[in-house]
Amino acid sequence: MRRWVDTPRKRVIVVALVSWLLVLTAMEFISVPYVRLSPGPLFNVLAESDGKPIISIDGAEVFPVTGQLEMTTVSERGGPYGDLTLFEAFTGWIDPSVAVVPTSLLYPPDTSGDAARQAGSDQFSDSQEQARIAALQEVGEPVETRPLILEVSPDSPAEGILEHGDVVLAAQGRAVRSPQRLARIIAAAGPSADVVLDVRRGDEDLSVTVVTVANPDDPQKGFLGVTLGIVADSPVTVDFNLDDVGGPSAGLIFSLGIVDKLTPGDLVGGRKVAGTGTMDFDGRVGPIGGIAQKLAAAHDDGVTLFLAPKDNCDEVLGATPPGLEVAAVESLSEARQALEGDLPPPPCPVG
Incomplete structure (x- = not known):
């Protein structure tokens, strides 16, 4: 039968093991402002x-x-x-196939x-x-494209006038086939300009007017505050x-x-x-x-x-x-x- 003989070295080992277990346990409950990508x-x-x-x-x-x-x-x-624990972040940092990045780099506050x-x-x-x-x-295959309103930013000139899902048929009386073309027309109008848009909302065609503001990235250009996509008509x-x-x-x-x-x-x-x-x-x-x-x-x-x-x-x-x-x-x-x-x-x- 063996007896436990207490020595300073064994006490150090026990304290180290207990401390490590406490750290691991704590890591499971501490949240960190990171996103783990795997x-x-x-x-x-x-x-x-x-x-x-x-x-x-x-x-x-x-x-x-x-x-x-x-x-x-x-x-x-x-x-x-949801919360990412410190333990999940730590295991991600040591895994070469995983990236752990600050949440602020991926998402707005x-x-x-x-x-x-x-x-x-x-x-x-x-x-x-x-x-x-x-x-x-x-x-x-034949395709006819049109710009699509994906999102209207809050407090933007387009809020309450344009809606998610609106299909833009024309701007300032000119037919538009792509988001890039529509963006150029809006930019060229400059700030404080009336931009007339012909849009299709569901089964209804209507004309709306939006007053531009200065583009935050270039004050000489017009800005509506919308995110544009594209939609297409095709027999296929x-x-x-x-x-x-x-x-x-x-x-x-x-x-x-x-x-x-x-x-x-x-x-x-x-x-x-x-x-x-x-x-x-x-x-x-x-x-x-x-x-x-x-x-x-x-x-x-x-x-x-x-x-x-x-x-x-x-x-x-x-x-x-x-x-x-x-x-x-x-x-x-x-x-x-x-x-x-x-x-x-x-x-x-x-x-």
């Missing part, structure tokens, strides 16, 4: 969700597809979505969970619309069936999924391909956040080729897991060529 789930946009195709198309011939075209995501904890989710949902919906337009134009309808995902970064993959279904041949060709990137209606691919987490998620899921925005290459070069091939693209056409295999996928430039 690899999220992948969604094959060529497959189904809840028994329905994630991308469904009517009004055009749809061709069979094979393989997996994976939309990548980032999982968030903390910030508007006092942003609620509901507001963050709504903003993410609006961005996701707009990314789908931009992807639809870009893809239909890529395959030569595209519907998306994917819930509980937010943000703008799925545009590239949604566009490729539509192109694959609307063109003969097999774009993905039985492979497991993933990617990320915003998409505008002209087919330009834009940078996104969380690229390191998305690369890690794709690698862990067995992806062989990853499509990334060229503007994210600085981050890609230091975060690509071994064995994952990355193609850097600036447009939908480049991404399509990278998948068709006529040329080697363009890598991120080094140096």
